[in-house]
Amino acid sequence: MRRFLFALLLCLPILAAADATVPTKDVDGAHDLPFLKRYEGSYIVNYEQKSFDQFVLPLSVLKKVPDHSDRMNNYVMEPDKKLVAEGRYTRLLYVVPAGRSPLEVVRNYVDEIRAAGGTALYSCKNEACGGDLEGNDHGGGTQGLLEKLYPHERVKAANFTNGNCASTMSISEQRYVAMKLPTADGDVTLAVLVYTVGNDLYCKALNDYTVAMVVAIEPKAREQKMVTVSAAEMARSLTNTGRIALYGLYFDTNKTDIKPESTPALEQIASLLKADPALKVYIVGHTDNVGTQGANLDLSKRRANAVVAALVSQYGVKGGQMEAAGIGMLSPLASNDGEDGRAKNRRVELVKK
Template sequence: MKHQDSRSRSIFCRMGRILMFLPLFVLFLAGTDLSAADLPGSKDNPLLKRFAGSEIVGYHAKSFDEYELQTSTFIRYNFETRKRDYAKPPLKPEGRLTRIWYEAAGDTGSLEVYRNYLNELRSNGFVILYDSKKDPAATKWTNYLAPFGSVDLTTNRSKYVFFAAEKNAICVASAKKKRPEGDVYVYLTVIEWGKDDSVYKARRGAYAAVDIIETRPMQQKMVTVSADEMSRSITSTGKVSLYGIYFDTNKADIKPASKPALGEIAKLLKKQPAMKLHVVGHTDNAGGYEFNVSLSKRRADAVVGVLQKEYGIAPGRLTANGVAYLAPVASNAAEAGRAKNRRVELVPR
């Protein structure tokens, strides 16, 4: 009996210790962000908190992309270009893009979520660039909300859940924060569903699409093509495409990072003194044909000029040409294709 009493006292002591720490454990859980209901693989961006009680139902992250950011009122939808026209041209920041869709189900309305996000943005040092609640014309363009159905993201809701929501409850804002390491832009769209909808997998409540663009220069990752590789490509295909010659956007000034590629072109020409080349500039289709013809020719001229002045290549061996976007190697519909189309080609004369 004494042994059983001793064991019983031991069990009660252990239970007492567990019960003593249980309130602390519960308190810990209460202060922890339990996001088990979030879409697998998704996460908050550390630059902006979520609305209390909301869950992530859509997510997309890309290390580098261009983004069209609204900063003024919508005027019309251009059916020829399939683009939205605004009172002022939209900004086009480039950098890391994170797109998060949050669902705040229940009695939450879009205006409550919208006001909370604007307050949070301002408290974090953002300047509001556009606020649809201060735009008298905003109610006229709600049918031309950004085409979320074409967005490439993972979601457990319909990709059209924003497009099909109640039009009179849409709120849109854009904001900017300056940082030494690169400015940050936010584009916020908040909508509302008055009831559950099985077609769009929507729950009654508010949804917030938060797009965050952290501007930064694109890292050049193209491998420099050697002189021997250039020679082999010209022999086998009649040309060589080069991506290691860099220019500022819409300019023809060659960046210092282009030196390795230019040096290999010079090496090729010095190894083959009889070789004569067309230097052909290619662009994507952004900006129209006339602009890009001029830009591609000026860039080709710049390459020829540097090879002559800095590497001693005789003027008669190189001819500059610009063909704009007339010879694409990929579709210009997406940034990945446009990047492939922006190149310089060497073609023997």
């Protein structure tokens, strides 16, 4: 009955923007990850990147969640074990040259990642991964691995184009591996799903081709775009990451006097510390690279001392909860080559003791 109801929906008229074709170049704006090459002869047909996002990697077989269906009337599937990663999100879908199997392609990726020091967290193949072997827009059945890694609501490519067909066609074989890859900036979390697609309609040009989907989460802190960060947000960040960067504390150039417009930020810091008397933090001053290292170290420490003093004298925070420190220019969050980067580096951080 579930499949019959969904089949009725497929009878509604649809207009194809353009049929799929065997790709001969990458889609506009797409490029490989800097730390992971593509399989030789492949072309990128679908690409998405976000500066900060969350991604959930299954690390065990998908299992049916009782009495839960998704918006496509599929039974919802979830793994017992999973990894939740946050950072810079990149997803690439490559169409691999004809005649290449998912096994051959995935082993090439695994070899490449391991050669760079990476390690496998989990792997599976075909039905052993759990769920249906289907694209990410089927209905009336059971969610599959592709739908968990790339939900249909994220598909932005027009119907029946290569970028759409590469994830919506039926699957005849799949191989999946989740891995960690060390880089100079920290560990990258990687999901590689390689599968063979099939279709006899608008997407048939890709019939029997293999698609390699690579999803990467690179370590990157979320930018604090709200100038006044709430006490609750500070508490969450201190719990989750042990630190938070604040940009709502203002000083004149080369001065340590706190400007009046810093009041909202000071109030939220005070609220955080007074609500949890056991919480102890470092108040850490940071600067850009304008000036000498010695001058910036001194300035950042004096500014941190000024924040501590203001919180004690004006807001009644216990001095024992805070310790001032200055790092100067030694821990930038961005390049100092431009003003935007220098602005990100001029900050005060709370660091949990």
